[in-house]
Amino acid sequence: MSYDEVEIEDMEWNEELQAYTYPCPCGDLFQITKEDLKLGEEIARCPSCSLYITVVYNMEDFLADSDQNRRNNGLQPSKQQPVTVA
Amino acid sequence: MEESKKLEKKDESEQRVWSWGAGTEGQLGTKILQDELFPRLLHQPSLSSISSLACGGAHVIALTSAGKALSWGRGNSGQLGHGEIVSNALLPKAVMSLDGYFITHVAAGWSHSGFVSDTGCVFTCGDGTFGQLGHGDYASHCLPVKLSCFVDQRVVQVACGMRHSLVLLKDCTRTQVYGFGSGKRGQLGVGNNKVKSVNFPRVVNGFEDDEIVGIAANGDHSAAVSVDGHAYTWGRGFKGFEDAHLPHCLNSSLNFIKVTLGWNHALAMSAEGEVYMLGGNHPGVLNISPPAKHLPESREVNLERVPGLDGMKITDIATGAEHSVIVTGKMTWGWGEHGQLGLGDTCDQMSPVTVSLGYDLNGAESIKVFCGSGFTFVVTIPLILLKL
Numbered sequence: 498m499s500y501d502e503v504e505i506e507d508m509e510w511n512e513e514l515q516a517y518t519y520p521c522p523c524g525d526l527f528q529i530t531k532e533d534l535k536l537g538e539e540i541a542r543c544p545s546c547s548l549y550i551t552v553v554y555n556m557e558d559f560l561a562d563s564d565q566n567r568r569n570n571g572l573q574p575s576k577q578q579p580v581t582v583a
Numbered sequence: 584m585e586e587s588k589k590l591e592k593k594d595e596s597e598q599r600v601w602s603w604g605a606g607t608e609g610q611l612g613t614k615i616l617q618d619e620l621f622p623r624l625l626h627q628p629s630l631s632s633i634s635s636l637a638c639g640g641a642h643v644i645a646l647t648s649a650g651k652a653l654s655w656g657r658g659n660s661g662q663l664g665h666g667e668i669v670s671n672a673l674l675p676k677a678v679m680s681l682d683g684y685f686i687t688h689v690a691a692g693w694s695h696s697g698f699v700s701d702t703g704c705v706f707t708c709g710d711g712t713f714g715q716l717g718h719g720d721y722a723s724h725c726l727p728v729k730l731s732c733f734v735d736q737r738v739v740q741v742a743c744g745m746r747h748s749l750v751l752l753k754d755c756t757r758t759q760v761y762g763f764g765s766g767k768r769g770q771l772g773v774g775n776n777k778v779k780s781v782n783f784p785r786v787v788n789g790f791e792d793d794e795i796v797g798i799a800a801n802g803d804h805s806a807a808v809s810v811d812g813h814a815y816t817w818g819r820g821f822k823g824f825e826d827a828h829l830p831h832c833l834n835s836s837l838n839f840i841k842v843t844l845g846w847n848h849a850l851a852m853s854a855e856g857e858v859y860m861l862g863g864n865h866p867g868v869l870n871i872s873p874p875a876k877h878l879p880e881s882r883e884v885n886l887e888r889v890p891g892l893d894g895m896k897i898t899d900i901a902t903g904a905e906h907s908v909i910v911t912g913k914m915t916w917g918w919g920e921h922g923q924l925g926l927g928d929t930c931d932q933m934s935p936v937t938v939s940l941g942y943d944l945n946g947a948e949s950i951k952v953f954c955g956s957g958f959t960f961v962v963t964i965p966l967i968l969l970k971l
Contacts, residue, residue, distance in 0.1 A: 523605050524958070
């Protein structure tokens with residue numbers, strides 16, 4: 498059974514993993530790639546445990562030039578922001 | 584000979600710290616990146632006078648009786664406050680930039696951290712993508728930064744959830760709670776209109792004249808307890824109930840002294856040592872719903888007595904994302920895939936089961952429990968420290 502339903506705009510793009518991620522209760526991250534999303538996959542899995550979430554999204558947003566679409570839709574900014582050393 | 588005698592003596596009064604559960608980010612303090620299914624006694628000289636711990640997604644902050652903060656575990660967002668981004672830190676390391684302050688309270692969220700000093704200052708560091716650091720922007724910081732907006736006020740507590748934070752302010756006449764970060768599920772408690780996120784502290788409404796003495800945040804939930812024993816929750820609805828955008832006082836005549844939050848459940852402890860639960864048995868983690876005694880009115884989620892504890896006096900509670908720990912004889916239940924229940928296996932438990940630490944408490948100490956998302960810490964704390 499899916500642990501949760503999460504909208505794609507609540508997931509964060511992780512440059513290192515090249516995947517959209519969302520916190521997993523085990524401490525790791527649920528992950529789904531753009532390629533998965535283009536194929537209509539809606540399950541994001543955690544690599545460290547058996548849990549998975551259902552991702553709510555529009556497949557069309559990822560079919561053509563997904564990067565451009567994402568910016569135009571004003572979704573969450575990517576997680577990889579510069580970290581300030583105060 | 585002298586030396587070994589001294590060591591032996593020290594050992595008797597030494598504080599003991601155990602950890603278990605998910606450990607692949609070094610959060611257990613065991614110096615290895617590995618899950619532990621059984622309670623593991625830590626041998627860390629730096630963890631010798633802990634007064635409190637805060638456990639987050641995969642990092643831990645320890646507060647010593649001398650007012651120093653140490654941190655370890657995952658550090659990829661700057662949440663350890665060491666001034667650098669590290670994937671993880673295996674050993675407790677002092678948060679050096681706070682050396683000039685006596686720290687009295689610490690909090691650990693999914694990937695951010697909060698520190699409060701005895702002078703009433705609050706500092707945050709880590710992931711700021713959702714405004715959860717409260718500095719008026721969405722920047723992340725790997726050194727604790729003081730929240731300048733509270734400069735003339737006295738902050739006493741901070742709480743960090745998945746993507747939001749709460750701060751408790753106290754002056755001679757009243758208390759106030761502030762929230763910042765993601766507010767999509769109502770977890771900021773700033774009102775009924777949906778707030779996606781705020782990056783600057785906003786006052787939480789709805790306590791009227793109730794004096795708040797404790798706050799908690801985890802997942803997309805928030806909670807507070809008042810001096811009169813009222814417990815409030817807000818944020819994501821439990822068990823599929825609607826999200827609450829303002830604090831909601833639990834409908835109970837019990838005198839609550841502590842509320843702790845998971846990602847889909849809450850525990851509330853009464854002054855009489857009873858423990859009640861909100862939510863729990865979340866689909867996708869624990870599918871089996873045991874028959875629960877429901878209260879007659881069901882417009883809101885029911886407060887349920889935790890089963891199997893009749894006649895036991897509970898002295899402390901803690902909740903991870905999907906598991907719970909209570910202190911009586913130290914019992915755990917919930918999701919156990921990473922060994923976070925400390926029972927030696929990866930099974931789930933629907934009701935409390937006793938964890939064996941293989942240690943008898945002496946009369947001069949008390950046991951405190953702390954949970955991160957998928958892991959657990961137990962600390963023996965001398966009673967003299969608790970009275971401070």
